[in-house]
Amino acid sequence: MDELLVKLNYFDSWTKRRQELAEFYEDNLKDYVNIITDSAGMVSKFVISTDKKACLKTHLTLKEIQSKEVYNEPLCDLPQARRNCETFLSIPCDSYTTDSEAQIIVNAIRDFYETWI
DSSP states (O other): OHHHHHHHTTHHHHHHHHHHHHHHHHHHHTTTSEEOSOTTSOOSSEEEEOTTHHHHHHHHHHTTOOOEESOSSOSSSSHHHHHHHHHEEEEOOOTTOOHHHHHHHHHHHHHHHHHHO
16 A cells, blocks of 8 residues: 555656657657547557558567557457457557657657658
């Protein structure tokens, strides 16, 4: 319980940092991918959408950048739910992600689209 109370002291700064990262990603990636995450809200992860999800994920992995599938299986049997599974990918947006790390992620995604697509 004490650990949770200590972490609560950092909650606002962690939230602000994730929002800053989300704004940075939004500004720098909006011409390459669809932005799903609203940077003005409570940002817990940064989600993008792309028809090239599998290839982009492989590209990021080769550059040692972690990305995660948001949904492995549709939550229900609707076309949009299936589409979200096929296209949604999250990229690092933790409060401890540095500006230089965020720039590396942006550069890798831009490189993928400018070089391969």
